[in-house]
Ligand SMILES: Nc1ncnc2c1ncn2[C@@H]1O[C@H](COP(=O)(O)OP(=O)(O)O)[C@@H](O)[C@H]1O
């Protein structure tokens with residue numbers, strides 16, 4: 422006959438037991454987590470995020486963090502008196518902007534995240550796409566309709582890149598040494614130039630190359646919202662194309678969802694757009710039945 426326990430203690434034990442099937446399912450799997458600039462602002466949320474990542478590592482999952490820092494790059498450029506322009510959510514990047522992006526992403530933010538993970542009791546190794554030959558970038562080619570002639574013309578975004586080649590060796594080396602890779606979205610091109618890569622694009626390409634079980638994109642909204650502001654809980658690549666065509670998604674959500682399509686069509690099991698403003702959003706998504714955010718799977 423079991424002796425009754427304090428109900429609060431019992432509920433804690435039940436939470437752990439409820440997590441058991443998920444722990445068993447995901448042990449040894451790789452989760453790529455993109456931590457966005459907007460979700461990064463709050464120190465308490467940053468601590469929670471680091472604890473989540475350390476917990477994943479401690480239970481035998483391989484987390485790989487790819488981070489952004491768009492607002493922080495913007496703030497630095499502003500203090501320098503440099504204006505930024507975005508086309509389809511991508512920052513038009515001249516040589517000076519590329520240098521600032523590298524300084525802020527690889528220099529400041531990357532090491533900040535490594536520090537938070539250390540504070541949470543984990544070990545992280547901060548790198549960019551440049552290190553260990555991880556990523557070779559190619560220049561992003563975009564076109565836009567000329568408003569006067571209605572003719573589609575090439576738009577030059579400058580040193581904006583996308584991952585053309587990925588060598589996952591350095592990630593595997595870091596992960597198998599018991600550390601958490603923390604990756605800044607900067608990479609060299611074949612031409613030797615430094616390219617600024619949208620962090621969502623970088624995360625999706627890495628998730629695809631690793632054949633990750635999940636790509637989590639932590640951001641500053643509940644997930645993908647419809648025109649009435651209601652959360653769309655499940656999407657396929659086909660649904661996303663329609664949302665883009667009818668203007669439901671715009672700005673930074675465009676590269677985010679293009680990334681999800683690429684990732685799930687190229688080997689990542691599923692992508693989730695999650696609210697990074699919610700404490701421990703990732704743990705709740707992984708270890709409970711209450712899925713939050715928007716889940717994207719190949720149709
Ligand atoms: N349909 C939509 N649902 C949710 N967010 C959207 C939608 N369309 C555009 N957005 C915008 O996308 C933003 C998230 O992208 P972004 O600013 O690049 O985030 P992050 O900096 O976290 O990567 C939201 O803050 C929102 O303004």
Ligand SMILES: CC(=O)N[C@@H](CCC(=O)OP(=O)(O)O)C(=O)O
Pocket residue numbers: 456457458459488489490491492494510511512514522581582606617618619620621673
């Ligand atoms: C080409 C391009 O737009 N690069 C981004 C890289 C950082 C990023 O993507 O950060 P968030 O995820 O915080 O938006 C930029 O310069 O802002």
